[in-house]
Every structure is written in structure tokens, then in C-alpha cells.
Amino acid sequence: MKAFSKMRYRGIVLISVIMVSIIIYSCQNQTEKSSKAVSKEIPWKAPDISKLPADSSSLQIKYGKDLIVHTSKYFGPKGSIATISNGMECQNCHLDAGTRPFGNSFGAVFSTYPKYRARSGRVESIEYRINECMERSMNGKKIDTLSKEMKAMKAYLTWLGKDVPKGVKPAGTGIQEIAFINRAANPQKGKAIYLDKCQSCHGINGQGLIKPDSSGYLYPPLWGSESYNVSAGMYRISRFAGFVKHNMPFTAVKTNPQLTDEEAWDLAAFVNSQQRTEKFFSYDWKKISAKPVDYPFGPYADSYTEKQHKYGPFKEMKKPESKSAR
Numbered sequence: 001m002k003a004f005s006k007m008r009y010r011g012i013v014l015i016s017v018i019m020v021s022i023i024i025y026s027c028q029n030q031t032e033k034s035s036k037a038v039s040k041e042i043p044w045k046a047p048d049i050s051k052l053p054a055d056s057s058s059l060q061i062k063y064g065k066d067l068i069v070h071t072s073k074y075f076g077p078k079g080s081i082a083t084i085s086n087g088m089e090c091q092n093c094h095l096d097a098g099t100r101p102f103g104n105s106f107g108a109v110f111s112t113y114p115k116y117r118a119r120s121g122r123v124e125s126i127e128y129r130i131n132e133c134m135e136r137s138m139n140g141k142k143i144d145t146l147s148k149e150m151k152a153m154k155a156y157l158t159w160l161g162k163d164v165p166k167g168v169k170p171a172g173t174g175i176q177e178i179a180f181i182n183r184a185a186n187p188q189k190g191k192a193i194y195l196d197k198c199q200s201c202h203g204i205n206g207q208g209l210i211k212p213d214s215s216g217y218l219y220p221p222l223w224g225s226e227s228y229n230v231s232a233g234m235y236r237i238s239r240f241a242g243f244v245k246h247n248m249p250f251t252a253v254k255t256n257p258q259l260t261d262e263e264a265w266d267l268a269a270f271v272n273s274q275q276r277t278e279k280f281f282s283y284d285w286k287k288i289s290a291k292p293v294d295y296p297f298g299p300y301a302d303s304y305t306e307k308q309h310k311y312g313p314f315k316e317m318k319k320p321e322s323k324s325a326r
């Protein structure tokens, strides 16, 4: 009798374990499938701005878009509101006002902010993140968080991401990662590719080309005092390489890239070894173990040099990069 109830007990435990496993397994599969549908396979597609009704919140969204397309008109060297940024437009790096898949698009902003980011070591709001690009990529000053302009840009980013579930980063948003190469990126090789494939638009000195009516750039600068500064995301060569691989020369698109991975890394090494504004933020990467492998300023938690952290080879140096490090 004792033996029988022991067996029965064991049987019940076994069946329960199997059932619980099946439930857990099928749940995991479900979430994987549903997040795949949004995040892994189909690139994010922006909502259609022309379909907005003619009300005041739509006007705000459209003003926000205009600020991202024509940033210099409002905030550049001849800005109508303030002169607090270089002559670039947000759109120069966030293509088609942040709607182009793989063009550093904005589809994951509303779904993932506010979020903790290791660079600043704080939880960042959308406004905070916009101002980081103002201070670094635009080599400028912060926009007042309560201003009409900040509210409009936030409204635009919020509307762009309205259909993306909270926490999800869909495919085609932000900068696309490219594979590490087996050697260090090479500025000399990068220079030759630059002269061949980039110089015609961005200029022999990386200075870009101002529009004939001097209302902004036809081709934005890639280095020098009018470009992004050394604390900008583009200054990390993985960000630069990922952006140019899928978007440059200007006609290149993700499905038809015109650069190999090696060329993209070498170009990044060349452009980011040219002179640009040295602006630093004392609170950046306070936790040094969180520094991304290609952050070119020490001190580091490992024994690699600044040069190795700038050019690689990153393969053997790599530690998995946390999402918040971006």
C-alpha cells in the first residue's frame, strides 16, 4: 500500500512537471512569435503624416517634423529662434525625418523611452535624449525642455512610434549593427575609399557643401569645426560604420549596399581620425566597465589601449554590449 501511494505520488509530480513545462514552453514560443512579428522580420514603417486631420495636435506634430528636417533654419548659425547648433539638420543623420528603415530611424523612441542609458548613467526622457544630440551631434546647446519646439519634436517622435508596443525595438530602427572584421580598421585604406566614393559630395576636407542660397547644407560636413563633436554617437566607429554601410553613398539602401563591411569600418576609421571639436561631458561612462568596446577614451576596465578601443580589432576584445550602452 505504501509502495503504491509512493508511486502514485511520483506519477502526479511527474505529470505536473511535464504540464508546467509544456505551458512555459508554449508561452515562450508565443511571446517570441509575437515580438518577432513586430521586431525581427518586418522593418518598421512610419505612419503617414499626410493622413493627419487638420487639428491643433496634428499641427504640433508637423511642426516637430519641420524642426527635424530644417533644424538649422531655427537653431543654426543664422537660426530664427536661437543660434545654438551647428549648421546641420537632425535629418542629416536620421534620414527622411527619422522614417527611413535602417537610416537611423526613430521608430523605437516612444516605445523605449524613458530608459536608463549607461553613457549618462541616468534614466533619460525623450527630451533629454534630443538634447544629447543637440549638444553632441549638433555640437550645440540644449533646447529649453518646456519650449514649444521641444514639445513639438517630442509630439512628432511620440506620434511616429504610436503603433509600436511598449518596450519593443522593431527591425530597421536606430543604427544597424555590422559584423566585426578580423583586423583593426585602417584609416589609410579608408582615405582611399573616401576619395573614391564620398569626397564628391562631402568635400576633400570633409567640410560638406553649403546650398547656393546659404540656407543650410546640400551635403553635410563629416569633420572639422562644423561637424559632430567627439562625444557624439557617430564618433564611435561602430555607429559610423553601421550608418554608412546601409545609407552611403547617398543612394545606397539596406537591400543594395555599395560598401563592404571592411570598407565601412575603414571609412569610419578615416573620418573619425580627422580633426573635430573636443567637447567632453564629465558624467559620461562613469561606470567604466559599461563603456562600449569602441569608445575611444579611457580609462578602461580592461588592459587594451585607447588606440585599440578606437580601431580594434574588436573581435577578441568584445564583451557583449548592453543595449543601454547605445
Ligand code: HEC
Residues within 6 Å of the ligand: 068, 071, 088, 089, 090, 091, 092, 093, 094, 104, 105, 106, 108, 109, 129, 130, 133, 134, 137, 138, 153, 173, 174, 175, 176, 228, 232, 233, 234, 239, 326
Ligand atoms: C551627426 C549625426 C546626428 C545628428 C545630426 C543627430 N543625431 Fe540623433 N542620433 C545620432 C546617433 C549616432 C544616435 C544613436 C543611434 C544608435 O546608436 O542606434 C542618435 C540617437 C538619437 C535618438 C535616440 C534614438 C533611439 O532609438 O534611441 C534621438 C531621439 C535623436 N537622436 C534625436 C535627434 C534630434 C532631435 C536631432 C536634431 C536636434 C538629432 N538627433 C541629430 C546621430 C545624430
Ligand code: HEC
Residues within 6 Å of the ligand: 089, 091, 092, 093, 095, 096, 194, 197, 198, 199, 200, 201, 202, 218, 219, 220, 221, 222, 228, 234, 240, 243, 244, 248, 249, 250, 251, 259, 267
Ligand atoms: C551623392 C552625394 C553623397 C555621397 C557620394 C555621399 N554622401 Fe554622405 N550624405 C549625403 C547627404 C545628402 C547627406 C544628408 C542626408 C539627408 O539630409 O537626407 C549625407 C549624410 C552623411 C552622413 C551623416 C551626416 C554627417 O554629416 O555626419 C555621413 C556620416 C555620411 N553621409 C557619410 C558618407 C560617406 C562615408 C560616404 C562615402 C561612402 C558618403 N557619405 C557619400 C550625400 C552623399
